[in-house]
Amino acid sequence: MLIIGSHVSYGKEGILTSVKEAIEYRANTFMFYTGAPTNTARKDINVETVLEAQQLMKDNNIDINNVICHAPYIVNLANKKDIDKWQFSIEFIKKELIRCDMLGINKMVLHPGNAVGISKEEGLNNILEALNIVLEDSSKCSILLETMAGKGTECCSTIEELSFLINGSKCQGRIGVCLDTCHLNDAGYNMRCFDQYLDEFTKSINLNKVKCIHLNDSKNPLGSHKDRHANLGKGTIGFDTLLGIAYNKRLENIPKILETPYIGQNDDSKERLYPPYKYEIEMLRNKEYNENYFDLIRKENNI
Numbered sequence: 586m587l588i589i590g591s592h593v594s595y596g597k598e599g600i601l602t603s604v605k606e607a608i609e610y611r612a613n614t615f616m617f618y619t620g621a622p623t624n625t626a627r628k629d630i631n632v633e634t635v636l637e638a639q640q641l642m643k644d645n646n647i648d649i650n651n652v653i654c655h656a657p658y659i660v661n662l663a664n665k666k667d668i669d670k671w672q673f674s675i676e677f678i679k680k681e682l683i684r685c686d687m688l689g690i691n692k693m694v695l696h697p698g699n700a701v702g703i704s705k706e707e708g709l710n711n712i713l714e715a716l717n718i719v720l721e722d723s724s725k726c727s728i729l730l731e732t733m734a735g736k737g738t739e740c741c742s743t744i745e746e747l748s749f750l751i752n753g754s755k756c757q758g759r760i761g762v763c764l765d766t767c768h769l770n771d772a773g774y775n776m777r778c779f780d781q782y783l784d785e786f787t788k789s790i791n792l793n794k795v796k797c798i799h800l801n802d803s804k805n806p807l808g809s810h811k812d813r814h815a816n817l818g819k820g821t822i823g824f825d826t827l828l829g830i831a832y833n834k835r836l837e838n839i840p841k842i843l844e845t846p847y848i849g850q851n852d853d854s855k856e857r858l859y860p861p862y863k864y865e866i867e868m869l870r871n872k873e874y875n876e877n878y879f880d881l882i883r884k885e886n887n888i
């Protein structure tokens with residue numbers, strides 16, 4: 586069965602808000618940030634709401650083992666120039682893993698880092714060193730390194746870079762990969778030949794390291810190094826290709842997470858107000874593209 590969900594908010598009731606939102610989309614998994622993705626302020630976890638959330642997951646066929654946490658993207662393990670910041674990032678990720686343990690979540694996606702003002706090679710060495718420090722802790726939660734678009738100084742946009750980090754990790758039991766289709770496209774890997782990509786991947790990394798897929802279309806062409814997500818079928822990858830990836834037999838039991846943008850009142854509006862996930866999930870389940878799904882979403886919201 587397809588394991589499909591989307592990014593959801595971690596609201597007033599923390600993960601309970603997330604589960605309720607996922608249920609609205611008829612998802613059987615979801616991904617959340619434990620606070621704003623752009624900062625590191627975090628509130629305490631309420632044990633009672635966590636238990637309620639876990640029960641609600643059980644009642645709605647959401648296996649908690651498929652649920653994903655995403656680390657904020659401002660922590661940067663690549664840059665050691667400002668040693669305080671680097672150490673802060675390490676400590677923050679350790680704390681984030683403890684929060685995952687408290688929530689019962691065993692997978693956390695991480696953007697490896699940006700090699701600002703240093704070489705990629707140096708950046709990758711710093712990331713690996715930091716990961717090995719982080720994974721000395723006693724958390725049960727794995728870190729999934731996300732494949733990046735290679736925007737600016739972003740590390741980990743090639744299989745070689747990813748393989749360096751994965752195979753260099755001293756804690757093989759808790760390191761994995763999250764493949765983001767938009768990022769892969771923007772990094773120059775053609776998603777129309779996804780099996781070829783997996784063949785290439787398995788030459789240096791065991792396929793069982795792949796623990797999550799971010800299923801996104803891309804606003805930009807192959808190799809653009811941009812990282813702008815598009816809704817399914819509204820980008821350069823296309824619905825059929827993404828559908829093929831969602832059902833690819835080699836990654837059958839891996840959770841697929843949508844991080845596609847909210848849609849606006851019309852195609853040009855700047856305000857992105859309405860989540861597309863219920864419709865995108867439905868199209869993937871039905872294996873059928875409805876080119877008018879934006880209209881349906883606007884209609885449902887009376888606009």
Ligand code: FE
Binds near residue numbers: 655694696731
């Ligand atoms: Fe990400």
Ligand code: FE
Binds near residue numbers: 731799844
């Ligand atoms: Fe992603």
Ligand code: ZN
Binds near residue numbers: 767813814
């Ligand atoms: Zn992205």
